[in-house]
Amino acid sequence: MTNTPTNSFEWVLFIAKKYSDLFLRGTWLTMLVSVSGTLLGFILGYAVGIVQDTAVNKEDNPVKRGILLFFKGICTLYVELFRGTPMIVQAMIVFYGLRQAGFEIDPISAGILVTLLNTGAYMAETVRAGIKSIDAGQREGALALGMSPISAMFHIILPQAFKNIVPEMANMFLTNLKMTSVLNVIGVQELFLQAKTAGGTYYKYLESYLVIALIYLVLCFVFSRVFALIEKKTAVRKDYVLAVEYMENTQ
Amino acid sequence: MSEEIIRVEELGKSFGEHQVLRKIDFSVNKGDIICILGSSGSGKSTMLRCINQLETQSCGKIFFHGSELGKKQKEINEYRSKVGMVFQSFNLFNNMTVLKNCMEGTQKVLHLPKKEAFERAIENLKAVGMAPFINAYPSQLSGGQKQRVAIARGLCMQPEVLLFDEPTSALDPEMVGDVLNVMKELAKKDLTMLIVTHEMDFARDVSNRVLFMDKGYIVEDAPPQKFFSAPEHPRAKEFLSRFIAG
Numbered sequence: 001m002t003n004t005p006t007n008s009f010e011w012v013l014f015i016a017k018k019y020s021d022l023f024l025r026g027t028w029l030t031m032l033v034s035v036s037g038t039l040l041g042f043i044l045g046y047a048v049g050i051v052q053d054t055a056v057n058k059e060d061n062p063v064k065r066g067i068l069l070f071f072k073g074i075c076t077l078y079v080e081l082f083r084g085t086p087m088i089v090q091a092m093i094v095f096y097g098l099r100q101a102g103f104e105i106d107p108i109s110a111g112i113l114v115t116l117l118n119t120g121a122y123m124a125e126t127v128r129a130g131i132k133s134i135d136a137g138q139r140e141g142a143l144a145l146g147m148s149p150i151s152a153m154f155h156i157i158l159p160q161a162f163k164n165i166v167p168e169m170a171n172m173f174l175t176n177l178k179m180t181s182v183l184n185v186i187g188v189q190e191l192f193l194q195a196k197t198a199g200g201t202y203y204k205y206l207e208s209y210l211v212i213a214l215i216y217l218v219l220c221f222v223f224s225r226v227f228a229l230i231e232k233k234t235a236v237r238k239d240y241v242l243a244v245e246y247m248e249n250t251q
Numbered sequence: 252m253s254e255e256i257i258r259v260e261e262l263g264k265s266f267g268e269h270q271v272l273r274k275i276d277f278s279v280n281k282g283d284i285i286c287i288l289g290s291s292g293s294g295k296s297t298m299l300r301c302i303n304q305l306e307t308q309s310c311g312k313i314f315f316h317g318s319e320l321g322k323k324q325k326e327i328n329e330y331r332s333k334v335g336m337v338f339q340s341f342n343l344f345n346n347m348t349v350l351k352n353c354m355e356g357t358q359k360v361l362h363l364p365k366k367e368a369f370e371r372a373i374e375n376l377k378a379v380g381m382a383p384f385i386n387a388y389p390s391q392l393s394g395g396q397k398q399r400v401a402i403a404r405g406l407c408m409q410p411e412v413l414l415f416d417e418p419t420s421a422l423d424p425e426m427v428g429d430v431l432n433v434m435k436e437l438a439k440k441d442l443t444m445l446i447v448t449h450e451m452d453f454a455r456d457v458s459n460r461v462l463f464m465d466k467g468y469i470v471e472d473a474p475p476q477k478f479f480s481a482p483e484h485p486r487a488k489e490f491l492s493r494f495i496a497g
Contacts, residue, residue: 059307059322141341144342145404145405146356148325151359156344
């Protein structure tokens with residue numbers, strides 16, 4: 001191989017090799033921001049989704065109703081705000097907004113914050129849909145045993161809802177893995193920004209972006225397999241073992 | 252006269268403009284096996300759901316051992332743990348095995364230790380002939396099996412009253428027999444039961460009281476011998492004539 005690559009393919013290899021540390025760092029940051037942002041966002045989404053699904057009872061005392069209505073209002077506002085604006089704009093506003101307000105936030109933390117807020121808003125709706133997908137009888141069965149509505153939610157409804165929304169959670173995760181690229185606008189040195197840097201020296205942007213396209217593809221493939229595994233593990237099995245020790249008691 | 256467990260006074264329920272229950276008055280005594288009959292839409296299920304507080308009544312009161320049932324969630328939870336319910340659509344927890352289904356209530360509500368909850372579950376599952384299926388999930392069972400597990404789940408709480416909301420209506424004729432046999436066994440053990448059903452033979456042979464409902468009223472409250480041989484209300488006569496003809 002000569003020192004100067006002669007075609008695009010060679011340029012891709014050349015850049016990948018020469019700037020491997022940049023790409024590695026980019027991959028790490030992309031993973032860090034998307035994984036932590038998404039997981040925290042899932043938790044936030046569950047909380048918001050549950051609050052939004054909670055029915056306001058006319059019989060409850062006014063204080064309890066007031067608090068619940070207040071939280072529901074906040075949740076609705078939050079969901080509409082973050083679903084209704086582009087993530088790239090949210091990144092700018094959160095990062096520069098916090099800085100102007102005097103919080104010395106670094107780009108990575110800001111990136112995680114934006115990712116988690118964005119994910120939470122979408123996840124809230126997904127969780128709500130998941131809860132709605134569970135037959136009302138499941139809840140009634142639990143209440144009839146004397147379980148509290150909260151206990152019924154956490155022990156009976158949510159575990160089943162979770163199972164139903166795993167595919168949608170996978171979707172969101174992969175979306176986030178790629179959406180972190182917009183965080184280059186606030187200076188998070190994730191894959192996209194690194195590719196821009198790497199491509200700049202030799203003015204070989206296309207080749208540089210081909211490198212990260214491949215990295216994104218591999219990352220997404222790995223994570224989609226992980227979620228497929230979770231889906232498989234949580235699925236109800238078709239077979240079961242008869243407890244033969246109790247067989248003599250069958251009718 | 253035996254001890255009164257539940258008393259319902261002037262109970263009414265409406266969904267919007269539609270009035271489903273009007274002025275329901277009756278009481279359930281210890282050891283009673285009450286069958287609630289009536290055509291679809293007469294308010295039978297709604298009445299049962301009100302008694303369990305799955306529906307909140309629009310007016311009227313429910314008394315449990317003489318004291319009025321309040322509106323506090325905690326009070327209702329505790330009351331429900333003593334007044335069990337078996338549903339037409341079983342409502343077994345789909346994410347849990349048969350065994351876990353029967354241990355969930357005793358562990359989470361009655362706070363029994365695991366060992367005791369397990370023993371109680373096995374004992375009641377044996378009683379309904381479902382003990383060998385402890386490792387199965389509800390989706391792996393037939394309707395009749397599910398309903399028997401649901402009854403065992405209810406029994407694990409050792410309720411004072413067990414409410415049945417059309418327990419056999421979703422089952423094929425063969426399975427109906429299995430479930431009714433289990434219920435007959437419970438009747439022999441003096442469990443207090445309130446049963447909404449369309450199984451006339453069961454009502455006649457097993458119950459000690461029949462409530463006949465029409466348009467949201469209890470129009471007849473009589474022992475089965477009297478109800479089936481000499482009904483008083485015209486609607487009850489009409490209802491029974493179809494049963495006898497069929």
